Amino acid sequence: MSSRPSSLARFCILLTLLLAGVSTSWADTARTTNLWWMPENASAGGVLIDQLIYFILFLTGGVFILTQVVYIFFLVKYRHRKGVRAIYSHGNNRLEIIWTAIPTAIFIGLWGYSNHVWSDVLHAPPPADALQVGVAAYQFGFSFQYAGADGKLGKAEASFVSNDNMFGNDPDDPDAKDNFTSTVLEIPVNRPVHIRLDSKDVIHAFYVPQFRVYQDIVPGRIIEWVWFTPTKMGSYQLACNQLCGSGHYNMKAQIDVVSQADFDKWYQEKAKAVQPPAGAKLTSLSETKDQ
């Protein structure tokens, strides 16, 4: 039972100070080396998410510091000393009510705030002018499909997904005929991008930390609610973030966010290359393959 409480208390205080010191220096190094902090946000929705993260950071940081200061103060003040007896107390009901009610209010408030952002960022339907891109995931890569000259991606269903039809395009839908594919996700800056996700084998994920976007890609269904608006030009990496097998560690794709002009040029070139021959427009994909 014997111990040296003062030295232990001193150690605890020292460690706390050290942690506090380290945490203040984070903010400075964060921006320059990006060793400690979030990558710079590059999407419209990410702004709202970052605000929420900082809000929670200050809230939880405040609670953490407050509880730990009180805790360490108690540990030092009420360490065992000869002849001093502990206070005999079984608790206090009023305190129990207070520290039940306050967290409840805070947590429900936080839920309201979160849910508001959730509705804005993800739950809201994608804007009508959004660029539609099909994203097919497979072991171990991604492929992207664009609408082609007609600007329509066409219908897709999970039951059509196969090795020959990775995006699950409806073979009877003429809109899909002129779609073209790309190994790079090329998107214009400041325009909403609406992605349609499908997988042909296992669960993969569409994860871009700079866009603050994550969505699992589930085989057997097509997920059509994810959209985001990139706000900064540059090259990014799409990472699969759902363990998908032996090649998971290297399953990624390049994302290029370019100006609208550059995007249009790239798009027209790609679209031209896959113009279907005249007359084949209304026949289905499977029939063309048979001929």
Place this chain on the structure above:
Amino acid sequence: MSQTIAHSGPEAHAASAHHHHELSFFNKYIWSEDHKTIAIQYLFTSLFFLLIGGLLAMGVRYQLAFSGAPIPLIGTLLPKWLVTDAGAIQPQGYNGLVTMHATVMVFLVVMPLLVGVFGNFLIPLKIGAPDMAFPFFNALSFWLFFVSGFVLLSSFLVPTGFPAAGWTSYAPLSANGAFNGSGAGQSLWCVGIFLNGLASIAGAVNYITTIINMRAPGMKMFRLPLPVWALFITAILLLLAVPVLSAAAAMLFFDLNFGTSFFNVQASHYGQPLMWQHLFWFFGHPEVYILILPAMGLVSEMLAVFSRKPIFGYKAMVYAMAAIGVLGFVVWGHHMFVSGMNLMLSSAFSFSTMLIAVPSAIKTFNWLGTVWGGSIRFTTSMCFALSFVSMFVIGGLSGIYMASTPVDLFIHHTYFIVAHIHYVLFGGSLFGIFGAIYFWYPKMFGRMMNELWGKVHFVLSFMFFNLTFFPMHNLGLNGMPRRIADPSLYDFMKSQQPLQIFVSLSAFGLGLSTLIFFINFFFSMFRGPKAPRNPWNSTTLEWTLPSPPGHGNFEVTPTVYNGPYEYSVPGMEQDFLPQNQPAPETARLAVH
């Protein structure tokens, strides 16, 4: 023995205790039906698995810091599914390490240490019972657990190696050997988890029955020590949650081996990959509380004993645990915000998740209230219990980020989650377990553990734990996905390599500091000073017995007069009032 219940009087007890004196070696040490022996069997087995799980973690950290570098010394001796010819870890081997590290730590270490060891050892001793209600089931439970552990680990010897679909085994990756590349290992995983589930169910039935039926006279429910309350609620969670996992594991086994398509969407278009996630997390979230509630109970008791104070808000603590138990069944969807589940459901699960944070907050405030005004003794147990509170606060607060659906869009499946789970499961549960082992070791083995080396173990673990896991929050915020064998392949993670190496070096330090515990543990068993009956001046019933208690526990069934934490009662010379002693006339006990 099983027929003897605590109320049947002293004669029956003495007789049963005597009757069991001449046990054969086999019945005493191998197939023992004595709850104390079973607890110790659980302890040795799960500490062995702790070593294994720790080694697997070292492998994971080695790969993340030094990917492509051969493992020193043992690299070339390892099987070919795990390492290249040069002895460096392969991506598929890494997936196996990650999968088995988590599986071992959850199912073979923390769960059995809390529920198997302390559930078995403490429940009968603390409630004044001679043994568990179903001693045969109890022994069966241990041996099922024992077998399940070796079934799970046996995949090491299979040519395709460890299961490699993560401890969550998301289908259809897990449901198809062609996809996961380790169908045999995955099948063994299903069998192991199924057997492990049976062990848990047998244990849970036993605990619930024992606590309801076998309490000594006077041991009202609200006089139960908090570890018993925690284990009682945990047992109910186990009984309701584990069968779901067992069923899911059986279905997965069928998908893997017999071409069914519960989850396998390729076999027919009717398989439902998300159904696996719903089943898994319907078990998995209560499981999180199964892994922390008993530790909360153990820690509460240590805080009271070494603060020499009654628990602050005993009933609030019990109600908070019950609330966690109930709410724990309606929050599983927060693991699935971005799984493809309906977005409205995400909102609903976010709400219930925010609510379940409330009872955790209540518990934290009551722990602060318990040390307030105390006369705190900083023993090794107390140091671990105190740090449990701080680490649990960090783990709880980081959970709030994930409960917020939009934030989860960013941090889902990153190292932020890895940091969170380790703050709760290692800084929380395992620190609680370490504290509890130092605390009840004298009662288990009749000897004291070395305090000085205990403190060294504590200081090093505390330091290296935080150096290892705190920076993982930062790695996660920078977007590092979990379960990536080589993060340096991604541009946005390259700049973090120094931090990655720092974390790994700290993890090796943490691994080494645990060895101090092991040495102390085994050394003290033979060389530790003999333990008195009640080394910590504690009030609960187990401390009225010799260390270690004899077979059959109580020679005379105790009668309970007081609540479990009557410390520093005014008007008494002694600063503790044992549960089985009527309060002296001068004592001014508070009604609460």
